[in-house]
Amino acid sequence: MDAQLSLTVDGTVHSLTVDTRTTLLDALRERLGVISPKKGCDHGQCGSCTVLLDGRRHLTCLALAVAYDGAEIVTADGLAADGLHPVQQAFLDQDGYQCGYCTPGQVCSAVGMLDELKEGHPSHVTEDLVGEIEPSEVEVRERMSGNLCRCGAYPGILAAVCEAARG
Amino acid sequence: MTEQATRPVEARAIGSHHDRVDGPEKVTGRAAYAVEHGEADGVIDPLHVWLVQSTVAKGRVTRVDSAASLAHPGVVAVLDHTNAPRLDDTDNGELAILQDDRVGFRGQIVALVLAETPEAAREGAALVAVGYDQEPHEAELRVDNATYRPDQVNPAMETDTDEGDVDAALASADVVVDQDYRTAYEHNNPLEPHATLAWWGQEGDREVLSMFDSTQGVHGVVQALAPMLGLQPEQVRVRAPYVGGGFGSKGEAHSHVMAAALAARTTHGRPVKLAVTRQQMFALTGYRTATISHVRLGAAADGTLVAIEHAVQEQTSVVREFAEQTAAPTRMMYAAPNRRTSHRLARLDVAVPSWMRAPGEMPGMFAHEVAMDELAVACGVDPIVLRERNEPDIDPESGKPFHQRRLVECLHRGADRFGWEDRPPEPRTTADGDWWVGTGVASATYPAMRSPGNAARVLALGKGRYAVSIGAVDIGTGARTVLTQIAADALDVSPAAIDLAIADTRLPAASVAGGSSGTSSWGTAIVAAAQRFRADHGPSPDAGVETTASAADNPAEEEFAFHSFGAVFAEARVNRWTGEVRVPRLLGVYSVGRVINPMTAHSQLVGGLVMGLSAALFETSYRDARFGHVVTQDLATYHVASHADVLDVDAEWLEESDQVFTPAGGRGIGEIGIVGTAAAVANAAFHATGTRVRSIPITAGELLD
Amino acid sequence: MRELEYLRPDSAAAAVAAVADRPGARFLGGGTNLVDHLKLGVASPELLVDISRLPLTDVEAYDGPDGSWLRIGTNVRNSDLAAHPVVRSRFPAVARALLAGASGQLRNQATTGGNLLQRTRCVYFQDVTTPCNKRDPGSGCSALEGYGRYNAILGASPECVTTHPSDLAVALTAMDAVVVVLGPEGERRVPIEELYRLPGDRPELDTVLAPSDLVTAVELPSAAANEHATYTKVRDRASFAFALVSVAASLDLAGGVVQDVRLAWGGVAHKPWRARRAEAALRDRPFDEDALRAAIDEELADATTTDQTASKVPMVRNATTMTLLRLAEEAAR
Known part of the structure; x- marks a missing residue:
């Protein structure tokens, strides 16, 4: 069965x-x-397909397109529409990647995650659930754990995300 | 083509920071990997191929009923052994798919479905009904069935070695360590699943097969496929501009590449896309065998080794032999007059094992370096002192002098930085809150290799610019960047003046990105071509002149044993309630020749350490011998280290240059980071808890109080 | 994945009617488990009834005849629920359990109801080429003698030895949550302990719900004990991994005597395991480590293990001891 839908991807509206x-x-x-x-x-276990969907980090593999009619999607490519996003520049500065395959997902996840931190969302490693949350290395690692990197670039990714968080 | 003896290159760009030339493409996701190529590359309206895999481990296919599949909307064709194109040569049992009705392992390709969409292809594959005449199979590695002696072990090493009288030396040794060590089945799991885009066309009067493939070596794919397909090498073009990791699993073409080639042969020029699923990778794209190492060390009371024995049992596939050289590093690591190694295999009805990062060194050094830690404990000698005490004067294996064996310096430098001096010698003496804390050390080594079969081309573009080309592949190592640096220095120009082209079989031949040999082999070919170019065309060449050259063999390889060395230090914390193991600190110090690009080299060494940590604590492919396949076949059940598991991991290197080995001075860095790392973690876990675990992965249940 | 029809009704009642009318219909929520299963061939519905846009997204307190409750709409995403101020302050075990589960992205997608109704991650259940009584009743249980690290140690049957994967469900079980269900016959409230089943000879049934029963909300009772609560998860990786074992616990002490204690375990059974025997052994008695260990052992008396699950017994014993000792320390502060 076919279905009609509309998606906005990196600022472009597509009807398909x-x-x-x-x-x-x-x-x-x-x-x-x-x-x-x-x-x-393709099963929500690695994070490589992460985009920002209606502003939040979201996996696209465990999502049927038909259920997302009208969604606004920003990919790592779209983040760089007006030059590299600060998170992307930080990935370059800190060598937060090697093969590059997980990287667009890491970048989108980092952008979404930094917003979650700003909004005060707690994480598994947050000691005081009701207090202020510091964007510490421990917090960043835990919150980025849905994005696997088999090249093992985690130390560089951590440094990049922390650099971007500092602004 | 010219063969050119190389001279050392003066390092200017080499050894200094240089941004990855492909960084912006990667962080935006604009870089196109194998099946992401589209109309811009002439890939128009591709069909999608889905693999149908056998559900028995051994037997014959008696029936392939495609009716329901073909009736599914969008399904275009189903290929099986009765209607797939024939191959000229079927000696490679892994690649010779769909040629007969034999099933050699569970998960083998038994049919292909071609469809207009990925959804139709997937459902079409589910609808193919395959009947089997099943035969009893053997899929379990055991001590009692790993008795087959291969003619050689990977890549072409002796199966067994025996020097002196090991048994007599052990019988009279003051101290003996006699233990079995085990490593798990491991899957490489690069983040980009293996994938191939293929189409057949005409060039003049010749058929040409074109492919974008996720491979570590484009020329190797041609060498494997062309003869089987009855083609001359020039009739196959393979490109791999971006590859999402490989770690050995993309070092050789696996059966899905042939599947894509065969499927495309039936579509009258229409391209086909074949993306292997993560689950399918566990059966089809290689893995590391499990290993059982029987290690016996005999020593004097002060820890001086008198005998080293390392007898390995592991497995291969009846479909194609691969014998991991697990005991190879034991042959050259430490001095002892009496040494014996052996490899015995179980030949099983299972998927074909292959290269995984540091085949041989990784499992072998786990066993050897944990055994050394046990010897240190038994002798009451500091583990670093023990290793110093057993430093060989020459390579015990070849009898040649080592060129730059700086293991002890690596150990000392790491010890200083890690704070080894303050380490209490006794285990289970340090607690911090709920955690037992310990530290451990292990040595690392990896041979330096330059592969044959490389050439490079230098073309003057005018205005001081040069096009440099070689069919090398950058699988994330930074090859695109470091080869640019090497080319610049070899031509004595700025890196900005170099237009580097790689990853295409239309370029001069290159060996695989494997064996930590890429930069050494390709870089040396580039230096050869550049030096020949300058000799032929001088410093101000006319635009359009070019030179293609390969490097002459290095006579020093006859004279010296070339190896890299390292020391890995780990801190392990074991939760006294739950047994959970965490590694807050991991440090590797390496002697690897000259580091061409400090940034990419650091990432590669750290990446190796992370993969070693991952192997130490998480990675295991559970093969259910009743069925014959790995049942932990996804990234939720086959755990690799996540971000939260990787804390303070760092690597550094001794400042050095090995221009006896390569004109740029490097020895290769891709693999050594994984070597010894699991042993360092295991030794640290012992020091934390007093419990010796002799198998990896080390899991919480084994360290519970 | 077979061809699918897709419906997006505009009310919960319409959604329930749509599923009730079609034997091959399934509700689609956040999709994180169902889409996974569609691809694996574990689920092959003909019709998906998308409830993800129904406005069941409120988290609100209300007072009922039996006390005050927090009502959580089924479509509240896991991340939003964990970040909700009332959940963080008054039901910390619920927040902790949610945050221990999956990844940031998955928590943004997964819904409250969907989390509770997610299915086992047993490798054989997810591999359609192997026998599994839960997926294919009567075909056999491959896990019984196969890969078993995540197998149950309590309440299993020869038909099925798997465990329930949800972290949230374990916390909710300890909190005495109630699940609000809308079925073709109307709405009913099901205590969470009655929602889940042991496998017995019908392992294909995870819960007592019919296919057309829609979980519309989860309700949490306000109780002092629920505020002094936490969740401990033991796993291989430090993050993004299912539990080997987990513990949801709450403790209310007065003068060193246990007034109230709630204890539920994950990773040990086909359902979240409410450790009522242990609770009874602890309640109204002085709290100390020896008593605690004895109470836990009473609960574990019926545990059956294999080589692969043997470590779960000390693991859950230790994890529970650690968790309750910490709660007692916190209470003393």
Whole structure:
């Protein structure tokens, strides 16, 4: 069964017809040619497909496109529409990547995560659930743990995210 | 083509910071990996291929019923062994798919579904009904079935070695360590799953197969596939501009690459996309065998070794042999007059094992370096002192002098930085809140290798610019960047004056990005071409002149044993309630020749340490021998280290240059970071708790009070 | 993945009716488990009824005849629930359990109801090429003699030895939560302990709900004990991993005597395991470590283990001891 939907991707509105089985990730990659979100596991276990969806970090592999009619999606490519986003520049500065495949997902996750921190959302490692939350290294590591990096660039990613958090 | 003896290169760009030339493409996601190529690269309206895998481990396919699949909307074709294109050569049992009805392992490709969309392809594959005549299979590695002696072990090493009288030396030794050590089945799991985009076309009167493949070596793919497909090498073009990691698993073409080639052969020029799923990777794209190491060390009371024995049992596949050289590092690591190593395999009805980062060194040095820690404890000698005491004067294996064996300096430098001096010698003496705290050390080593089969081209572009090309692949190592630096220094120009082209078989041949040999092999070819170019065309060449050259063999390789060395220090914390193990500090100090690019080198060494940490604590592929396949076949059940697991991990290196080995002075860095790391963690966990765990991964349940 | 019809009704009642009308219909919430299962072939519905846009997203306090409650709409995302000020201050174990689960992205997507109804991560359940009684009743249990690190040690049957994967459900079980269910016959309230089943000879049924029963809300009772509560998770990785074992606990002490204690375990059974025997052994008695260990052992008396699960017994014993000792320390402060 096909379904009609509309997606705004990196500022461009797309109207498309998709098979109801099509994931948001495949709609982006296979139908719209948007390759910035990567397919690392297709089961929500690696984070490579992370985008900002209606402003929040979101996996596109565990999402059926048909359920996201009207959504506004920003990929790592879109974050760089007017030059590199500070998080992206920090990834370059700190060498927070090697092969680059998990990187767009790491970048989107970091941008979404920094917003969550600003809003005061707690995490697993937050000691005082009702107090102020410091954007410490421990907090950043825990909050970025949904994005696997097999190259093991975590120390560089941590440094990059902390650099970006400092502004 | 010219063969050129190289001279050392004066380092200007080499050894200094240089941004990754492909960084912006990667952080934005604009870099196109294998199946992400589209119309801009001539890939128009591709079909999608889905693999159908056997659900028995051994037997024959009796029936492939495609009717329901073909009836599914969007399914275009189903290929199986009865209708797939024939191959000219089927000697490679892994690649010769769909040629007969034999099933050699569970998960083997038994059919391909081609469809208009990925959704239709996936469902089409689910609808193919395959019947089997199942035969009894053997899929479990045991001490009693790993008895087969291979002719050689990877890559072409002796299976067994025996020097002196090990048994007599052990019988008279003051101290003996006699233990078994085990490492788990491990899967490489690069973040980009293996994937191939393929199409057939005509160039003049010849058929040409074009591919974008996620591979560590484009030329290797051609060498493997072309003869099987009845093609000349020039009839296959493989490109791999961006590759999302490999760690050995993309070092050789696996069966999905052939699947893409065969599927594309049936589509009259229409491209096909084949993206292996994460689950399928556990059966089809290589893995590290589990290993059982029987280690016996005999020593004098002061820890001086008199005998070293390392007998390995591991497994291979009946479909294609791969014998991991697990005991190889034991042959050259420490001095002892009596030394014996051996490898015995179980030949199982299982998926084909292959390279995984530091094959041999990784599992072998886990065993050897934990055994050394046990010897240190048994002798009451500091583990660093023990290793110093057993430093060989020459390579015990080849009898040649080592060129730059600086293990002891690595140990000392690491000890200083890690605060080893303050370490209490006794285990289970330090607690911090709920955590037992301990530290451990292990040595690392990896051979320096330059692969044959490399050439490079230098072309003058005018105005001081040069095009430099070689079919090397950057799988994330930074090759694109460091080769630019090497080319710049070899031509005595700025890196900005170099236009580097890589990752295409239309470029001069290059060896695989493996064995930590890439930069050494490709870089030396570039130096050869550049030096020949300057000799032929001088400092101000006309635009359009070019030179293609390969490097002459290095005579020093006959004279010296070239290895890199390192020392890994780990702090482990073990929760006294739950047994959970965490590693707050991990430090590697290395002697690897000249580091070409400090930033990318640091990332690569740290990446190796992280993968070693991951192996130490998490990684295990559980094969259910009843079925014959790995059942922990995704990233939720096969754990690799997450961000929260990687705390203070750092690497540094001794300032040095090995221009006897390569003109740029480097020896290779891709693998040594994983070597010894799991042993350092295991030794630290012992020091924390007093419990010796002799297998990896070390899990919470093993360290519970 | 078979071809799918898709409906997005505009009310919960319409959604329930749509699923009740079609045997092959399933509710679609956040999708983090169902989409996974569609791809694996573990689930193959004909019709998805998307409830994710229904406005069941409020978190509100109300007073009922039996005390005051916090009502959480089923579509409240895990991350929003964990960040909710009332949950953080008055139900810390719920916040902690949510934050111990999955990843930041998944918590942004997964819903409250969906979290409770997620299915086991048993590797055989997820691999359609192997027998599994939960996925394919009567085919056999591969986990019984296969990969078993995450297998149950309490309440298992020869038909199924798997565990429930939710962290949230464990905390809610300790908190005496109630699940609000809308079915074709109307609304009913199901105490969470009655929601989940042991496998017995029907391991394909995780809960007592019918396919057309829609969880619309979860209600948490206000209780002093629920404020002095926490959640401990033991796992391989430090983050983004399912529990080997987990403990949700609350403790209310007065003068060193246990007034109230609630204890639930994850990773040990087909359902979140309310440790009522241990609670009874502790309640109204002086609190100390020996008594605690004895009470836990009473609960674990019926545990059955294999080589692969043997460590779960000391692990859950230690983790529970540690958790309650910490709560007692906090109470003393």
